[in-house]
Amino acid sequence: MIEENDILAIxxxxxxxxxxxxxxxxxxxxxxxxxxxxxxRQFPNENACYTYLYDHKWPDGFRCPKCNYPNCTKILTRxxxxxxxxxxxxxxxxxxxxxxxLSRLPLQKWLMAFFFxxxxxxxxNAFQLHLLLQVTxxxxxxxxxxxxxxxxxxxxxxxxxxxxxxxxxxxxxxTDEKTSSTPTFTTNSHTCGIMFERxxxxxxxxxxxxxxxxxMQADVANHSNVGKAGANSSINSSTYSHKHTHDPxxxxxxxxxxxxxxxxxxDRVSSPYVATYKHLHFEKHISPDQITHAPxxxxxxxxxxxxxxxxxxxxxIQTYGTIKNKYLQFYFNEMCFYYEATIHQYSIFHRLSxxxxxxxxxxAIRAN
Numbered sequence: 001m002i003e004e005n006d007i008l009a010i011x012x013x014x015x016x017x018x019x020x021x022x023x024x025x026x027x028x029x030x031x032x033x034x035x036x037x038x039x040x041r042q043f044p045n046e047n048a049c050y051t052y053l054y055d056h057k058w059p060d061g062f063r064c065p066k067c068n069y070p071n072c073t074k075i076l077t078r079x080x081x082x083x084x085x086x087x088x089x090x091x092x093x094x095x096x097x098x099x100x101x102l103s104r105l106p107l108q109k110w111l112m113a114f115f116f117x118x119x120x121x122x123x124x125n126a127f128q129l130h131l132l133l134q135v136t137x138x139x140x141x142x143x144x145x146x147x148x149x150x151x152x153x154x155x156x157x158x159x160x161x162x163x164x165x166x167x168x169x170x171x172x173x174x175t176d177e178k179t180s181s182t183p184t185f186t187t188n189s190h191t192c193g194i195m196f197e198r199x200x201x202x203x204x205x206x207x208x209x210x211x212x213x214x215x216m217q218a219d220v221a222n223h224s225n226v227g228k229a230g231a232n233s234s235i236n237s238s239t240y241s242h243k244h245t246h247d248p249x250x251x252x253x254x255x256x257x258x259x260x261x262x263x264x265x266x267d268r269v270s271s272p273y274v275a276t277y278k279h280l281h282f283e284k285h286i287s288p289d290q291i292t293h294a295p296x297x298x299x300x301x302x303x304x305x306x307x308x309x310x311x312x313x314x315x316x317i318q319t320y321g322t323i324k325n326k327y328l329q330f331y332f333n334e335m336c337f338y339y340e341a342t343i344h345q346y347s348i349f350h351r352l353s354x355x356x357x358x359x360x361x362x363x364a365i366r367a368n
Contacts, residue, residue, distance in 0.1 A: 001040075002132060002134060004033050004036065007032075007033075007036065007132065008029055008032075008033075010128050010131045011032075011116075011119070011122050011124070011128065012122070032119070035115075036115070039111075039112075039115050043108055043111055045108070046106055046107055049106075049107035049108050049110075049111050050080075050094065050107055052111070052353070053094060053107060053111075053353065053356075053357060054094055056353050056354050056356075056357045057094060057098070057357040062083055064083075064085035064087065064090055064092070065090070065092055065096070065097065066085065066088050066090040067085060067087050067088045067090070069085050069086060069087040069088065071085075071086040071087075072084055072085050072086060075091075078093075080093050080094060080095065081093065081094070097360050098356055098357050098358075098359070098360060099146040099147065099149065099150050099355075099356050099359060099360065099361040100146075100356060101360065101361075103143075105135070105139065105143070109133050109135065110143070110356070111353070112132070112133055113133060113140075113143055113144075113147070114147075114348075114349050114352040114356070115349060116128075116129065116132050117129075117144075117147065117348070117352060118347075118348035118349040118352065123315055123316075123318055123320070124319070125144075125319050125320055126140045126144045127140070129143065129144055145327075145330075145361075146361040147352065147355075147356070148330040148331065148333065148334050149330065149361045150352075150355040150356055150358070150359040150361070151330075151333050151334050151337045152329070152330050152333040152334075153355075154337075154355055154358075154359065155254065155333045155336065155337065158252075159281060159282055159283045160192055160208050160209070160210045160252055160254065160281055160282045160283065160286075161190075161192045161282045161283040161285070161286040161290075162252075162283055190210060190211070190212060190213075191210070191211050191213075191248065191301065192208075192209070192210050192282060192286055192291050192292065193208075193209055193211070193292035193293065193297060193301070193305070194207065194208050194209075194274070194277065194278070194291060194292075194293060194294075195207045195209070195293075195294040195297070195302070195305050196258075196267065196268075196269055196294065197306075199255070199257075199313060199328075199332075200313060200316070200322065201322065203257055203325075203328065204257070204258040204260075204263055204269070205255050205257060205258065205332070206255075206256045206258050206273075206274075206277055207253065207254070207255055207305060207309060208253070208256070208277065208282070209250050209252065209253045209254070209305055210250070210251055210252040210253075211248040211249060211250050211251060211301065211305075212248060212249050212251055213248055247300045247301075247303055247304045247307075248300060248301055248304045249304065249343070250304055250305060250307075250308040250339075250343070251340070251343060251344070253308055253309075253312075253336050253339060253340065254281055254336055255309075255312065255332040255333075255335065255336055256277065256281070256329070256332070257328060257329050257332070258273065259273075275288070278291055308339060311339065312332075312335040312338075312339050313335075315335060315338065316331060316332075316335050337351075
C-alpha cells in the first residue's frame with residue numbers, strides 16, 4: 001500500500017524528499033490523510049468493496065437485467081460471483097454492462113481511483129493515478145477515460161431547466177443598474193441561458209446554464225450536507241468562492257465545443273446550431289423564448305457565468321495542460337461535473353461509484 005507522505009508528494013507534485021514532510025503542516029493535508037485512513041477502514045478488502053458496489057447496482061436486491069426477475073442462483077466458481085436468473089437463465093455479474101466490465105483491476109483499485117478523483121481541490125490526472133494506484137500508465141489512462149465516458153453519458157441525459165416550473169410564464173424584472181435597458185426574464189427565480197466563449201487554444205464553446213437569483217443562494221448552499229472526502233464524500237471546502245453575494249449563482253452548466261462549420265465569422269454561431277443546442281440540452285417544457293442570450297443578460301448575470309467558466313478552465317489547465325481536440329469534450333464534461341459537485345456539495349465519491357454501475361464504457365462514444 002502506498003505511503004501517506006508519497007500520496008501528498010504525488011498530489012501536490014513535490015519531487016524533493018525534504019519538501020514532502022513540510023506538506024504535513026497544512027490543515028488541508030491533515031484532513032486529506034484523515035479521509036484516506038477512513039477510506040482504508042471502510043474498504044479494507046475486496047469483499048467490502050463488492051458489497052458497496054452491489055448496493056449501488058441493485059439497491060433493492062438483485063434484478064435480472066433481461067427479465068427483471070428477483071430470484072437467482074449464485075455461482076461461485078469464478079473470481080467474481082455469477083448470478084443466474086431462475087426465470088430466463090440469463091447470467092450476469094456485478095461488473096457486467098458497467099465501466100468495470102472485462103477489467104482485471106481489483107475493485108479496491110477502482111474505489112481508490114474514485115477517492116483520488118473526488119478531491120475537488122486537487123485535480124488528478126492519469127500520470128498521478130498511475131503513481132497513486134501503483135499501476136501502469138496505460139491502465140491508469142484507460143481507467144480515467146472510462147470514468148470520463150460515464151460522466152459524459154450522465155451529462156447527455158441530465159438536461160438544463162429541470163427546476164423551472166412547467167406552467168409559469170416569463171415575468172419581466174428590473175435590469176441591473178450597470179446594464180442597458182434590455183430586460184431579462186426569469187421563471188420561479190431561475191434563469192436558463194446560453195453564451196458564447198473561447199476556451200483554451202481559442203476553441204469556440206457554447207455555455208448552457210441555469211442560474212438562481214441571489215435570494216435563492218442560501219437554499220442552494222444547503223441543498224445537501226457538506227461533503228467529506230473518501231468513502232462518504234469529497235473534500236468540498238470549495239475552491240470556488242462566490243465573492244459577489246448579489247450576483248446570481250450558476251447551479252447547472254454545460255460546455256460544448258462548437259464545430260468550426262457552425263461558426264459565422266470569428267465570434268458568431270449559426271442559428272441552426274443554436275436551435276439544435278437548445279433542443280438537445282434543455283428540458284422539453286422550456287420554450288426557446290425562455291432561454292436568455294448574452295445580449296439580454298444583465299451585467300451581474302454575465303459576470304456569474306464568466307466566473308464559473310473561468311473556474312472550470314483554470315482547473316482544466318492546472319490539471320491537464322493541453323488536450324487533443326479528439327478528447328477535449330470529455331474533459332469539459334468532467335469539469336462541469338466537478339463544478340456542480342462543488343456548488344451543490346454532494347459526494348463526488350458516491351456519485352462516481354453510482355455512475356460506474358449505471359453506464360458502460362464504449363470504444364466510440366458520443367461526447368456531447
